[in-house]
Amino acid sequence: MAERGFDVARLPGFASIAIAAFLALYVPILTLVLYSFNAGNSVALWQGFSLHWYGDAWNNDAVKSAAVRSLVIATCASAIATTVATMAALGTTRRRAFRGQTLIYVAINQPLMVPEIVTAVALLIVFGIVKTWTGYQGLGYLILAHSAFCVPFAYLPIRARLEGMDLSLETAAADLYATPWQAFRRVTLPLLAPGIVAGAMLAFVISLDDVVITEFVKSGGQDTLPTYMLGQMRRAITPEVNAISTALLALTVLLLTAFFLLTRKRE
Amino acid sequence: MEPTVTISARHVVKAFGQGSSSIRALDDVSVDIRRGEFFTLLGPSGCGKTTLLRLIAGFEAPTAGEILLDGADITRLPPNRRPVNTVFQSYALFPHLTVAENIGFGLRMQRRPAAEVKATTERMLALVKLDTLAGRRTSQLSGGQQQRVALARALAPAPKVLLLDEPLSALDLKLRKEMQIELKRLQMETGITFIFVTHDQEEALTMSDRIGVMSNGQLQQVGTPREIYTTPMNRFVAGFIGETNFLAGTAGPGAVVLQGGARVVAEHDRTGAVTLAIRPEQVRIVPAGEDGAIPARVRDLVYFGTTRIII
Ligand SMILES: Nc1ncnc2c1ncn2[C@@H]1O[C@H](COP(=O)(O)OP(=O)(O)OP(=O)(O)O)[C@@H](O)[C@H]1O
Ligand SMILES: [Mg+2]
Numbered sequence: 001m002a003e004r005g006f007d008v009a010r011l012p013g014f015a016s017i018a019i020a021a022f023l024a025l026y027v028p029i030l031t032l033v034l035y036s037f038n039a040g041n042s043v044a045l046w047q048g049f050s051l052h053w054y055g056d057a058w059n060n061d062a063v064k065s066a067a068v069r070s071l072v073i074a075t076c077a078s079a080i081a082t083t084v085a086t087m088a089a090l091g092t093t094r095r096r097a098f099r100g101q102t103l104i105y106v107a108i109n110q111p112l113m114v115p116e117i118v119t120a121v122a123l124l125i126v127f128g129i130v131k132t133w134t135g136y137q138g139l140g141y142l143i144l145a146h147s148a149f150c151v152p153f154a155y156l157p158i159r160a161r162l163e164g165m166d167l168s169l170e171t172a173a174a175d176l177y178a179t180p181w182q183a184f185r186r187v188t189l190p191l192l193a194p195g196i197v198a199g200a201m202l203a204f205v206i207s208l209d210d211v212v213i214t215e216f217v218k219s220g221g222q223d224t225l226p227t228y229m230l231g232q233m234r235r236a237i238t239p240e241v242n243a244i245s246t247a248l249l250a251l252t253v254l255l256l257t258a259f260f261l262l263t264r265k266r267e
Numbered sequence: 268m269e270p271t272v273t274i275s276a277r278h279v280v281k282a283f284g285q286g287s288s289s290i291r292a293l294d295d296v297s298v299d300i301r302r303g304e305f306f307t308l309l310g311p312s313g314c315g316k317t318t319l320l321r322l323i324a325g326f327e328a329p330t331a332g333e334i335l336l337d338g339a340d341i342t343r344l345p346p347n348r349r350p351v352n353t354v355f356q357s358y359a360l361f362p363h364l365t366v367a368e369n370i371g372f373g374l375r376m377q378r379r380p381a382a383e384v385k386a387t388t389e390r391m392l393a394l395v396k397l398d399t400l401a402g403r404r405t406s407q408l409s410g411g412q413q414q415r416v417a418l419a420r421a422l423a424p425a426p427k428v429l430l431l432d433e434p435l436s437a438l439d440l441k442l443r444k445e446m447q448i449e450l451k452r453l454q455m456e457t458g459i460t461f462i463f464v465t466h467d468q469e470e471a472l473t474m475s476d477r478i479g480v481m482s483n484g485q486l487q488q489v490g491t492p493r494e495i496y497t498t499p500m501n502r503f504v505a506g507f508i509g510e511t512n513f514l515a516g517t518a519g520p521g522a523v524v525l526q527g528g529a530r531v532v533a534e535h536d537r538t539g540a541v542t543l544a545i546r547p548e549q550v551r552i553v554p555a556g557e558d559g560a561i562p563a564r565v566r567d568l569v570y571f572g573t574t575r576i577i578i
Contacts, residue, residue: 168359175324176372179376
């Protein structure tokens, strides 16, 4: 028989390591989901099936307002971040190469590289100064902060899509009497759309589950779902937290599935 | 200026890169292309054919020189304001649009009335025989069909000049022959000036009204296929078009004396050292010693499969 190439799957212990990794990833999540249906108020002791923690969470005004706040912030932040990211991606791929391009690229992706806690502290200090100047206490700070760290998550899929696009399509549009704006509107944008949607959804999910920056930047009474849950953990933990987490998980899984379907399909 | 000239390039230079590393893709090219003719740019890879087309289309600006369309200077006009359309080598069909939408794209960008867009699109679909595929996505078409869509899309806005950059090179031999005939038919039916790029000399000779032979960024000769073939201006053209034997010799009155001493009868107006170019079909094999014959030896026989038939 011909000699085979290197194949990790044939190393001894490969299967057991793989299984261990999957268990480590999914057993906690499965446990969390399971105990969200616990009838008793322990997160460790099973006392029968019930949906009442979902009902409790649903009727809890603090949970409801935190959920609404999370969604408002995520929606605004992903919209802003996607717009900025689209322009940044066009600027870094559709212009002539320029000096400092790599620097710009690094700058755009800064949130991926700088430890989140550093950004959080920095924002806390800057926003503290702005707050005392302007007296404004609203959600704007959180939306701004979330927009900023969501940009690279929106930028990467959009840029990937732009780079994969055949440049001669834009040339062809210009050849067929399209003004630069028409060429963008009729050719570039429709072809870019899957990338933009994917970027927006990724940004949305990232904003939705942010804890560190939100915890530092929020004013009193501005809890989002994750920071509300963090607050709850400091007191007694009930399966209500499991129920909220499970709901968040479901939403995230839904969005990410859509994200993968969108990026995978179409050529 | 002569009224029948459509595109005129005057001393066009295009250099890429800066300083010492710059290359002249076009080096002082001047050519007049007549209205309604099938003009072919022929030359080896890298000689600047695509570059000349891109300058005429407006995708790039020349380093020096100017380009005129019907006598008006269009050198600085952006591509969307030139009545010149291109059939791209890669076709560059819009994947998010249907066949019909692709064909109507140019007309819609020009903001022509919807009824006109529809009527012209249908006429174009019929012209390239794609009526039944109007609603398809372009990714669901064969290479030959995509080629036709690209052609119809470029013809639909009725440009003054159509530029075709090696449009047939991606097709297999049979389809290629078909499309050659098809292209020629379309050009005659529409009366549009075609500027066609190829590096296939047979294609150039059979399809063109006139051919411009290029090498190293320069136009070597412009003429009808017959002129190019029978009276090449220089050694490059003679060697590039068809099979040619070059024999060194010295020009004398009414003949050329080859290096071996043999004498070839030829009418010419040269003196001194010359190179004689002889086409294989001009050679007749005769018994040694016959009048005007030069001694030669048959080294090898190669079987060619078929003889070519010229229609
Ligand atoms: N954008 C560019 N930047 C730098 N050099 C270029 C560029 N475009 C073309 N060139 C150079 O100009 C010369 C002519 O190129 P061009 O594409 O016009 O050749 P061509 O005759 O179309 O060749 P082919 O038959 O291979 O398509 C080549 O040497 C090429 O490397
Ligand atoms: Mg070329």
